[in-house]
Amino acid sequence: MIINDYATAEYWDRLYTQGRSYRPVTSLETELFQSLVQTKPGMTVVEIGCGTGEWARALASMGLSVTGYDLSGVAVAEATKLTEHDYGDLRFAEWDIHSATPPYRLVPQSVDIVTCRLTIAFLNREKFVKDAFRWLKPRGVLHIVTPVHEHLRPNEKHRGLTEQQISELSAGLEQTRYAVDLDRSITGLVLQQSA
Numbered sequence: 511m512i513i514n515d516y517a518t519a520e521y522w523d524r525l526y527t528q529g530r531s532y533r534p535v536t537s538l539e540t541e542l543f544q545s546l547v548q549t550k551p552g553m554t555v556v557e558i559g560c561g562t563g564e565w566a567r568a569l570a571s572m573g574l575s576v577t578g579y580d581l582s583g584v585a586v587a588e589a590t591k592l593t594e595h596d597y598g599d600l601r602f603a604e605w606d607i608h609s610a611t612p613p614y615r616l617v618p619q620s621v622d623i624v625t626c627r628l629t630i631a632f633l634n635r636e637k638f639v640k641d642a643f644r645w646l647k648p649r650g651v652l653h654i655v656t657p658v659h660e661h662l663r664p665n666e667k668h669r670g671l672t673e674q675q676i677s678e679l680s681a682g683l684e685q686t687r688y689a690v691d692l693d694r695s696i697t698g699l700v701l702q703q704s705a
């Protein structure tokens with residue numbers, strides 16, 4: 511029997527204990543994000559599946575107020591350690607977004623931007639998008655970066671969303687889609703409720 515254990519903290523803890531890291535954040539990625547999301551200093555951001563926090567630190571360096579959540583305690587401990595030096599307004603907490611109880615900070619309509627980088631393939635997408643728009647202020651932005659299934663090698667396919675799944679994510683929402691890398695294997699989505 512094949513057991514899909516991506517949904518467990520143990521799976522991710524094991525990888526992070528082995529020193530696992532993911533695609534480094536590039537300057538192109540941060541520039542595209544800033545220009546497409548039109549960030550302003552002081553905006554509040556929730557980063558879901560933050561891992562060891564590289565993207566969260568990049569966001570805090572833009573002057574944003576960032577909270578990163580991850581279900582892996584090992585990743586959150588490492589993210590917190592790497593952020594000992596001053597990265598601005600930034601914090602991390604352990605939280606499985608599929609659990610019933612949300613963190614006390616995540617009150618409805620309190621957040622300007624929700625981001626989710628290289629993580630959505632491991633989440634219950636429908637629930638995540640619904641939750642994100644509940645946390646967001648009325649014109650808040652849901653920003654997703656995901657590998658595209660069709661462009662991945664066979665052993666990496668589980669990390670990406672298919673083109674069909676990407677279109678389903680944006681159904682009924684205003685959408686800007688862009689390529690995060692030159693070979694278009696990683697896509698970015700900026701999603702908003704219609705004005």
Ligand SMILES: C[S@@+](CC[C@H](N)C(=O)[O-])C[C@H]1O[C@@H](n2cnc3c(N)ncnc32)[C@H](O)[C@@H]1O
Binds near residue numbers: 516532632
């Ligand atoms: C491929 S890694 C990406 C990490 C980071 N976003 C990056 O860009 O380097 C996926 C991350 O999602 C986290 N994750 C998976 N399922 C989760 C869940 N249900 N709730 C919170 N985090 C989750 C994992 O622990 C892991 O850190």
